Amino acid sequence: MTEPFVEITRREEFSAAHRLHNPRFSDEENRRLYGVCNNPNGHGHNYAFEVTVRGPVPRETGMVMDLNRLMVLLREEIVSQVDHKHLNHDVPWLAGIVPTAEHVAVAFWKRIEPRLAQFEGCSLRRVRVYESRDNFADYHGAGA
Numbered sequence: 001m002t003e004p005f006v007e008i009t010r011r012e013e014f015s016a017a018h019r020l021h022n023p024r025f026s027d028e029e030n031r032r033l034y035g036v037c038n039n040p041n042g043h044g045h046n047y048a049f050e051v052t053v054r055g056p057v058p059r060e061t062g063m064v065m066d067l068n069r070l071m072v073l074l075r076e077e078i079v080s081q082v083d084h085k086h087l088n089h090d091v092p093w094l095a096g097i098v099p100t101a102e103h104v105a106v107a108f109w110k111r112i113e114p115r116l117a118q119f120e121g122c123s124l125r126r127v128r129v130y131e132s133r134d135n136f137a138d139y140h141g142a143g144a
Helices: 027-038 067-082 101-116
Strands: 005-018 043-056 123-130 136-139
Touching (some): 005 067, 043 067
Antiparallel strands (some): 043 123
16 A cells, blocks of 8 residues: 655744845835835844645654654754844845845755755655745745
8 A cells, every 4th residue: 555645844933133125226226125124224023934844654653754853953954043133144044135035935945955855755845934924935946
């Protein structure tokens, strides 16, 4: 009998500041494009993010992967790096991007995907970044 494939999701939260500003644009264009999110000192969010992993469910374990191991991976690779930080200044792997929810979702994917290789049969399916309760960005990988 073929093992069923199931998607599992882990959610984490963190607080951080950022400024939406592209140095290639004029100050006026940045203010027009990003509005209050272009505040020179930045502004804060209580972020949440979800990571969805897909894989077979072995009859022996009943788990795509141990969610506790996924939790540890996310806390090591993401939360410990961004919590109570300024995303523009304090996170080297976010340097050079405008830290919108869209860009942050892609950056999170790039940090998580290589670590998932150690879990046989698992693949990263989605990274969802909530910038607020009502606004989020989904990334499904470069091939999606």
